[in-house]
Amino acid sequence: VSDPRTLSKSIMSQQSIGQSVFGGAFTTPLMILKDTAVSNNLERMSRYLQDRDASIAPHVKTAMAPVLFTRQLNAGAWALTAATISQTRVLHEHGVKRILLANQLVNPAAIRWVANRVANSRFEFMCFVDSVSGVRILEQIGEGVAFDVLLEVGALGGRTGVRSLDEALAVAAAATESKSVRLVGVAGYEGSIAGRGADRDRVVREYLENMKDVAVRLSEHGFFDGLEEVVVTAGGSMYFDYVVDILGSPWSLATPTRLVLRCGSYITYDSGRYLSSSPFADRVEEYGPPEAALELWATVQSRPEPTLAFMDFGRRDVPFDDGLPVAVAGRTQERQGLTVDGLVVRDLNDQHAFVSLPADHPLQVGDTVGFGVRHPCTAFDKWRQLPIVNDDYIVLDLIETRF
Numbered sequence: 001v002s003d004p005r006t007l008s009k010s011i012m013s014q015q016s017i018g019q020s021v022f023g024g025a026f027t028t029p030l031m032i033l034k035d036t037a038v039s040n041n042l043e044r045m046s047r048y049l050q051d052r053d054a055s056i057a058p059h060v061k062t063a064m065a066p067v068l069f070t071r072q073l074n075a076g077a078w079a080l081t082a083a084t085i086s087q088t089r090v091l092h093e094h095g096v097k098r099i100l101l102a103n104q105l106v107n108p109a110a111i112r113w114v115a116n117r118v119a120n121s122r123f124e125f126m127c128f129v130d131s132v133s134g135v136r137i138l139e140q141i142g143e144g145v146a147f148d149v150l151l152e153v154g155a156l157g158g159r160t161g162v163r164s165l166d167e168a169l170a171v172a173a174a175a176t177e178s179k180s181v182r183l184v185g186v187a188g189y190e191g192s193i194a195g196r197g198a199d200r201d202r203v204v205r206e207y208l209e210n211m212k213d214v215a216v217r218l219s220e221h222g223f224f225d226g227l228e229e230v231v232v233t234a235g236g237s238m239y240f241d242y243v244v245d246i247l248g249s250p251w252s253l254a255t256p257t258r259l260v261l262r263c264g265s266y267i268t269y270d271s272g273r274y275l276s277s278s279p280f281a282d283r284v285e286e287y288g289p290p291e292a293a294l295e296l297w298a299t300v301q302s303r304p305e306p307t308l309a310f311m312d313f314g315r316r317d318v319p320f321d322d323g324l325p326v327a328v329a330g331r332t333q334e335r336q337g338l339t340v341d342g343l344v345v346r347d348l349n350d351q352h353a354f355v356s357l358p359a360d361h362p363l364q365v366g367d368t369v370g371f372g373v374r375h376p377c378t379a380f381d382k383w384r385q386l387p388i389v390n391d392d393y394i395v396l397d398l399i400e401t402r403f
């Protein structure tokens with residue numbers, strides 16, 4: 001007997017809209033997004049930015065979901081940030097008019113694609129540079145198009161970005177000499193240098209102070225002369241308050257500055273580090289706490305030992321690079337609430353989750369459990385579609401991802 005309305009990970013349709021996630025049509029595992037959490041997260045950030053006179057170019061790599069980046073634009077985003085040219089193309093396809101590529105642009109095919117779009121459409125594009133070679137490559141391949149670039153400031157032992165003021169001055173000089181490159185500001189990413197040590201707040205603050213120093217020195221050398229505004233951009237979801245403290249107004253440059261944060265994870269957070277490390281969790285409390293928006297629902301398929309159960313999800317379905325999922329809610333087969341105290345995901349295979357539990361836990365084969373994920377940025381790429389649900393778990397829309 002077949003049920004034509006069965007909705008699965010690989011086959012979901014508009015028929016799911018209006019249905020309950022628990023109504024019997026959906027198969028598990030199922031990753032869902034909670035609409036109220038997404039709205040509150042967006043609204044909280046908008047209020048914060050308005051109060052601090054800062055802009056945001058949300059990093060879309062987290063979700064790569066047109067419905068969500070449209071919501072971010074509607075919430076007042078100044079631009080959208082991409083990490084790759086492929087992500088940039090998806091944004092461009094969706095009519096996004098100002099894109100910040102938070103990366104170096106050095107691949108010839110990518111440079112030609114950008115040059116063509118900048119020359120032929122109303123499209124503002126900015127990317128990072130951190131070397132004289134990078135400037136030269138843009139010049140040689142860019143077919144006369146003027147690229148707006150941000151000088152990326154790095155840190156010793158960190159990721160991309162210049163390591164010294166001398167290097168910054170050399171790259172800025174190369175950009176200024178070149179007709180194909182216009183230096184429009186400075187960029188950095190404190191998240192990649194913060195590390196996990198107890199001194200990470202100090203490391204981040206020192207890095208941001210150094211970024212500010214570089215911007216001031218570039219300005220003193222006249223590298224920003226003639227600009228309407230200098231773009232200063234940094235700030236993921238964990239330290240944006242420090243970014244605003246240090247790189248927000250007031251500046252003493254001859255040219256006005258625009259501070260642009262690039263938070264990505266803030267749209268959903270997670271049930272781990274991204275939630276607990278958000279400035280909204282403790283340092284900036286007046287806007288309300290951050291809310292985890294992602295949940296994975298799965299079914300108990302086996303309890304072969306008293307203290308071991310298996311759920312029907314695995315590494316194909318959830319992030320596993322920053323901790324394993326955490327059980328947040330349970331439902332019996334009779335749709336009654338079920339405690340998830342004591343359930344711990346201890347390992348994942350491709351399509352199985354190993355769950356440890358107390359021998360006297362009432363969990364049975366056939367029960368369903370909701371899990372919060374850890375690390376939002378590696379959650380969405382495992383799903384082509386995710387239902388977005390209201391507080392009663394009724395599907396409001398299907399979110400497509402475009403990785």
Ligand SMILES: Cc1ncc(COP(=O)(O)O)c(C=O)c1O
Binds near residue numbers: 102191262264
């Ligand atoms: C360059 C850059 N900017 C911004 C972000 C966004 O940070 P978060 O995921 O903490 O929001 C990232 C994340 O990896 C990044 O690499």
